[in-house]
Amino acid sequence: MLFKSISKLIPVATTIVSLLSSSASALEDYHELNDNVLQSCAYIANYEDSYRWPLSEHLKPQITIRYPQSEGVYNADTRVDTLIISYTDLQNVYLKDEPTVKVCDETAINSKVCTFGNEKSIGSRLSLEDMLEEKTNQHAISHFSMSPADKDKNTHSFDVASSDIYCIIFKAEGVTKDKSMGVIIDWQQSFGKLLVSEYHQLYNNLYLTFAYALLTAIYGYYIFKKLSKDKANAVLNHQTIYNRSLIQFKILTYLLGSTIVFFLTCLHLVQLNKIGYQKTSFTLFVIRFFTLSSGTLFNTWAIYNFLLLASGVFFGLVKDNKRHLLVQIISGILLLEFLIYDVDESRVYSLLRGQAFFLSNLIYYELIILFMLSTYCLVSMVPMFKTIYRINLSPLLI
CATH class of the missing domain: 1.20.58 (Methane Monooxygenase Hydroxylase; Chain G, domain 1)
Known part of the structure; x- marks a missing residue:
């Protein structure tokens, strides 16, 4: 409370006027995709059916992936294999290409999502295809390929139905040599723009x-x-x-x-x-x-x-x-x-x-x-x- 207390000297009217101002963009992450398989995880909350809904901005919880246009980085052969999956399901899936880089928000870090070597043995996990075929996944899974060079198809949105830690796994191919390809992830919470x-x-x-x-x-x-x-x-x-x-x-x-x-x-x-x-x-x-x-x-x-x-x-x-x-x-x-x-x-x-x-x-x-x-x-x-x-x-x- 010592450094984050709020002033009793601030006019309440000024604060209320500020509350009515227009909204800005949600929290975003920027990552560079090279030859590594990158995994980025964050907690997405859907509090519309929770006791925490009264102070919510009532936004649509979703994850949006987009690629900024950078000249000389993309070519027609550039593809990014992308998997969006909840951490609950990820623990039960065997991936052919395990992530070499893991990035997590505070909730995912506390849940030890970003540690290596804590995965279940391969024998106790299903392949992604088997999980989808047997419908044993607890949350929706999205697996697709994106072409960053195509301006009309370099953005993808994924709706989140229930609260959980969600992970996005990227595997890029065909990136121009000696260039760094960046991706922006917009983590949209249902309650608003706060952590x-x-x-x-x-x-x-x-x-x-x-x-x-x-x-x-x-x-x-x-x-x-x-x-x-x-x-x-x-x-x-x-x-x-x-x-x-x-x-x-x-x-x-x-x-x-x-x-x-x-x-x-x-x-x-x-x-x-x-x-x-x-x-x-x-x-x-x-x-x-x-x-x-x-x-x-x-x-x-x-x-x-x-x-x-x-x-x-x-x-x-x-x-x-x-x-x-x-x-x-x-x-x-x-x-x-x-x-x-x-x-x-x-x-x-x-x-x-x-x-x-x-x-x-x-x-x-x-x-x-x-x-x-x-x-x-x-x-x-x-x-x-x-x-x-x-x-x-x-x-x-x-």
Whole structure:
């Protein structure tokens, strides 16, 4: 959430207008076909009959293969034997020409589709012809030959009926010597232009939005009732009421901020699902920067309060202006590092010149060190907390 949180500073109206913009092309892969037998696999989702359909763009799930026209690459004899098959069926098929190059998306990689030597023994597999004749395939299979030189026949589309990992196996023949022939694969998901993992993340953020909104409402109502009761309690002095309400309102602010962050994250992912990653727009870059930087501001605020608590300054346990100043300096440095990372990550302007990964690791280790030191300080101050239990640090801070 630290680097991908969405800005609560972005006007919701701007985001909604962006959602209504026109769609761009789907995710595409480009591969070079030479003398190798190439296998490219990706997960294609058909979520129209799934609980994930409400936020879907309701597109037709399909795979489209096309060959860009390149002068001197193709000739009349150039042919590409092409097989489109689900991985479920591929595991049960014996191929005469096994792939020498395998390319996979994240889902296929996690399913170990791109590893070599994990195929079943030849004796337990059928030939492609036998599988089609016996109709033992679980999903549709398409086997054909394409002629890239023919402009009218250098594109092929394959409709996907059910979700699975689908593989395309290419074997090119007759490619002009010393030339590289490229092929473009358009993997069209039913839900839109997002990666499958990010579409799932969209729903995770939606659930978290509802959860935090519910917690915010319940805790806010509790604070209101408790504060009204405390004001009517003549036994409690104003300082005790202030100490109690201070941390209660900070927790409420955290819950409310988390609700807004997760909600705007949903809007941002819905936007990307509609327009895709390939759309280049300075406005989108700026929006991405604000989504990252606002998450940075919110999380830095949370870190700042945690450091105040760990240093003993939060409740006034330690009267030390130097500690307070140190916490402010540390938080300021973190905020600056986060914002520099956000500028580079949003692609508005590259300040790091390819060193964003180094800065990301630096921030990560800084946070680990701060957490360890803060935890040690908190543990060492447990006796002090016990002596001032009048602040009432119960689980719900009642």
